[in-house]
Amino acid sequence: MEGVRRVTTQTLRQMKTAGTPIAMLTAYDYTMARILDRAGIDAILVGDSASNVIAGHETTLPITLEQMIYHARCVVRGVTRALVIVDLPFGTYQGNSKEALVSSIRVMKETGAHAIKLEGGTAVLPAVERILQAGIPVMGHLGLTPQSIYKFGTYKVRAQDKDESDQLRKDALELERAGCFAIVLEKIPIQLSAEVSESLKIPTIGIGAGNVCDGQVLVINDALGLTTDFNPRFVRHYAKLSELTSQAVKDYVKDVRTRDFPTAEESYWVDGRS
Numbered sequence: 720m721e722g723v724r725r726v727t728t729q730t731l732r733q734m735k736t737a738g739t740p741i742a743m744l745t746a747y748d749y750t751m752a753r754i755l756d757r758a759g760i761d762a763i764l765v766g767d768s769a770s771n772v773i774a775g776h777e778t779t780l781p782i783t784l785e786q787m788i789y790h791a792r793c794v795v796r797g798v799t800r801a802l803v804i805v806d807l808p809f810g811t812y813q814g815n816s817k818e819a820l821v822s823s824i825r826v827m828k829e830t831g832a833h834a835i836k837l838e839g840g841t842a843v844l845p846a847v848e849r850i851l852q853a854g855i856p857v858m859g860h861l862g863l864t865p866q867s868i869y870k871f872g873t874y875k876v877r878a879q880d881k882d883e884s885d886q887l888r889k890d891a892l893e894l895e896r897a898g899c900f901a902i903v904l905e906k907i908p909i910q911l912s913a914e915v916s917e918s919l920k921i922p923t924i925g926i927g928a929g930n931v932c933d934g935q936v937l938v939i940n941d942a943l944g945l946t947t948d949f950n951p952r953f954v955r956h957y958a959k960l961s962e963l964t965s966q967a968v969k970d971y972v973k974d975v976r977t978r979d980f981p982t983a984e985e986s987y988w989v990d991g992r993s
C-alpha cells in the first residue's frame with residue numbers, strides 16, 4: 720500500500736477492510752528481496768519452496784530449519800518496508816506445540832523476520848495458539864499444503880468434495896479465532912475461496928485460488944519465468960528470465976572465446992590509461 724513506511728500485520732488487515740488487494744511474493748536472498756521491496760511489494764514470504772527452486776529437491780520436505788534461517792537472514796537484510804514472513808519447515812512444528820514454539824522463537828531471534836507461516840488447520844491449532852501466546856504473529860496455510868504431498872499423493876486441486884471443503888471452512892474459522900493474522904489458500908476452487916474470504920475478518924492470500932482472495936502470492940522464480948518446467952494454470956510469467964539469462968550466457972561465452980571481452984576499456988593499464 721502506498722504511503723506506508725513499514726508494512727505490519729495491521730496494515731494487511733486495514734488493506735482487507737479498504738478492499739485493497741495485498742501483493743506478496745516469495746524471496747530467498749538479499750538481492751531479490753531488495754528489488755521486491757523497492758518495487759513496492761507488501762509482503763515477502765521466505766517460502767519453504769526454497770527446497771524446490773533453490774536446492775532442487777522434488778518436494779519441500781527436505782529443507783531444514785537452519786537453511787530456512789539462512790535464507791530469511793539474507794532476505795531481511797534487503798528489506799526496509801515489506802512484511803517478512805518465514806515458513807516453518809516440515810518436521811519443526813508438527814510434533815508438539817513446544818517444538819513449534821522453539822522453532823518459531825529461533826526464526827524470530829536469529830533472522831529479524833516479522834512473522835512465521837505454518838501449514839494445516841485444527842491439527843496444528845495447539846501449536847498456533849502457543850506461538851501466538853509468545854507474541855509471534857502466525858500466518859496459516861490451507862488447501863494444497865505441499866508438506867503433506869505424500870498424504871495427498873497428487874498436486875491436484877483440493878477441497879472439491881463436501882467433506883474436504885467443510886473441513887477447510889472450519890479450519891479457516893479456527894485459525895482466525897486462534898489469532899492468525901492471515902491465511903494462504905492454495906489451489907482450491909474459486910467459489911470456496913470467495914466464501915472463506917467473505918467469512919473471515921483476516922485477509923486470505925491466494926495461490927491458485929482465484930482473484931476473490933484478499934491478496935495473491937506467487938513463487939518469485941515462477942513469476943519471473945525462471946522456472947520453465949512448472950506450468951500450472953495459476954502461474955503467470957511476468958518476465959522470461961530463463962530465456963534472457965540463457966541468451967546472456969551464450970553471448971558471454973561467445974565474447975570470451977573470440978576475446979571480444981574484455982576490451983581495452985574494460986582492462987587496467989600500468990600507465991593509468993582509462
Ligand code: KIV
Nearest residue numbers: 745766767768903936
Ligand atoms: O513455500 C512457498 O513458497 C509457499 C507459497 C507457495 C504460498 O508456501
